[in-house]
Amino acid sequence: MIRLYQNHDIRKVRELDGLWDFALVSGAPTAEELEYKYLLPVPGCWEQHPDLLTYRGKGVYRKRVVLASPASLRFQFKGISHSAKVFFNQRQIAEHYNAYTAFEAYVRDVEPGEHELRIEVDNTFGDHSTLHIPNDYYTYGGIIRPVVLEEYTGLLIERAEFIPYQEDEVWHGRIKVTVCCDGPVPSDIRITGDLNGVIWEMSRYERIGEGRLCFQADVQFPEVKPWSAEQPSLYLLKLKLMSGQQDVPVDDLIERVGFRVVSVQGTNLLVNGHKVMLRGFNRHEDHPHVGAALPLQLMLSDLELIKATGANTVRTSHYPNDERFLDLCDEYGLFVWEENHARGLNLQHMQKPGFEAQCEAVNREMVVQHINHPSIIVWGILNECASDTPEGRAMYQTQFNQIRRLDSSRPLTFASNKNERDLCLDLVDMVAFNMYPGWYTDDSPEQLVRLARAWADQAVPGRPLIISEFGADGFYGYREPTRVKGTEERQADIIEANIKAYEEREDLAGMLIWQFADCRVTEGTGWLMNRAGTQNSKGLVDRYRRPKLAYYTVASLWGKGNS
Numbered sequence: 001m002i003r004l005y006q007n008h009d010i011r012k013v014r015e016l017d018g019l020w021d022f023a024l025v026s027g028a029p030t031a032e033e034l035e036y037k038y039l040l041p042v043p044g045c046w047e048q049h050p051d052l053l054t055y056r057g058k059g060v061y062r063k064r065v066v067l068a069s070p071a072s073l074r075f076q077f078k079g080i081s082h083s084a085k086v087f088f089n090q091r092q093i094a095e096h097y098n099a100y101t102a103f104e105a106y107v108r109d110v111e112p113g114e115h116e117l118r119i120e121v122d123n124t125f126g127d128h129s130t131l132h133i134p135n136d137y138y139t140y141g142g143i144i145r146p147v148v149l150e151e152y153t154g155l156l157i158e159r160a161e162f163i164p165y166q167e168d169e170v171w172h173g174r175i176k177v178t179v180c181c182d183g184p185v186p187s188d189i190r191i192t193g194d195l196n197g198v199i200w201e202m203s204r205y206e207r208i209g210e211g212r213l214c215f216q217a218d219v220q221f222p223e224v225k226p227w228s229a230e231q232p233s234l235y236l237l238k239l240k241l242m243s244g245q246q247d248v249p250v251d252d253l254i255e256r257v258g259f260r261v262v263s264v265q266g267t268n269l270l271v272n273g274h275k276v277m278l279r280g281f282n283r284h285e286d287h288p289h290v291g292a293a294l295p296l297q298l299m300l301s302d303l304e305l306i307k308a309t310g311a312n313t314v315r316t317s318h319y320p321n322d323e324r325f326l327d328l329c330d331e332y333g334l335f336v337w338e339e340n341h342a343r344g345l346n347l348q349h350m351q352k353p354g355f356e357a358q359c360e361a362v363n364r365e366m367v368v369q370h371i372n373h374p375s376i377i378v379w380g381i382l383n384e385c386a387s388d389t390p391e392g393r394a395m396y397q398t399q400f401n402q403i404r405r406l407d408s409s410r411p412l413t414f415a416s417n418k419n420e421r422d423l424c425l426d427l428v429d430m431v432a433f434n435m436y437p438g439w440y441t442d443d444s445p446e447q448l449v450r451l452a453r454a455w456a457d458q459a460v461p462g463r464p465l466i467i468s469e470f471g472a473d474g475f476y477g478y479r480e481p482t483r484v485k486g487t488e489e490r491q492a493d494i495i496e497a498n499i500k501a502y503e504e505r506e507d508l509a510g511m512l513i514w515q516f517a518d519c520r521v522t523e524g525t526g527w528l529m530n531r532a533g534t535q536n537s538k539g540l541v542d543r544y545r546r547p548k549l550a551y552y553t554v555a556s557l558w559g560k561g562n563s
């Protein structure tokens, strides 16, 4: 399943899911030398196969694609971990770095018949890879999200951006549509739009680079209902591409949008003018059966478990999420803090040659691809990186500027663990600290949150403040009257003390528990040895989603009555 709603009524689209041929690669074999010994599922992680449970390296996926009639093709690769080189009939058509954002490739004027799609996948660590490092989560190998094949004939709506806003109590949408045009621009090229019965036409365009046209409109929608966590009203934005005198569309795109605005006012975060308190979880895309390639069923059961505690927010720590999970958040009314891919990079990591370009690409892809999700109310970057150094500050600043240029409708933040030493707190709309009172430190949460407010105010007084991570290890099934660290009891105690302290603070905009479910981590030495069982055990449910005591504690604290 590509999305939770249909993206096209007209365009010919197929999902290339199913079994693909797979060959392990060592060295640099030629295409003819590859031995496709395996059949692996797409989407899927290769660690699902009993021979490859801990395999880190390279592999090649192959799929035969049959076309009935001549067409130009667009492939969409929703997520390949960590990096991919894509070949169509032996010719390279794309190269991409980063597991958690989508990319596309075009092949023009393809003849009918059978063709070969081959993808070289690599999940190794090294200097070529600055964002994927051995870490407190596991970066799997494989084609972890869907692959989509689209057919078109010279003209295609590439993407559409919809930014809602309100003026004199009437909802508007600022709409930008990018069209890919392979040949000369046809006369009378235009786009018709339809949203909730409001119909409009866009005929003026600007050329934006080779073969790309940009159409823009600002449209009023007097009858729509706003999107909120309580009533997540969604609308289909239906776009049709027309050309020449004909009234028959040549292509179409359907996006799903919601009407809401996000702002900050003093220490408050506002959605549609109402103060919201973010209560929720940090979540990794990870499951023992499927790795990072969660099917819809597991995504939905995660979401149900999260909502059942009374939580209203998910932070996509520490990378952009599968868009089907974001679709679910839109639909079920869960706020999302989405962040780029980075965790715990020090200055040395950040000064590696590829770092800035790799971050630039992930930020751009994240924002451009996910801009229409009403559930995303915050963009975040660079979790716990070198924000306490002048060089780090310059990079945070560049990245925030980049995101603001792409989307100025959402507040920006990052999760800091640098406390009073942080040099970047003035760069954000909302300050966020990861703090573990009761676990890594003996401070009380009351004391630490007071300090956090002071550190934030020292940078810029009176901004919203979020405690973006707090939590404790709790090994599933380890229950003991001693309540020592690691027991389910102690985990529940620590989380309860944190939540109670934060609920008292009027000046707090959010609190996010680390973490929703236990997750696999990279096997290693050094600090990774603190991760018993090669997993981060601070989940409120274990890797199989079995609730620990703390899950019920949180549900009783956040359950009905809190909003």
Ligand code: ADA
Binding pocket: 136, 343, 383, 384, 417, 434, 469, 514, 536, 538
């Ligand atoms: C950090 C980090 C998380 C996780 C957590 C922990 O704050 O952001 O990814 O590693 O600590 O469990 O210690």
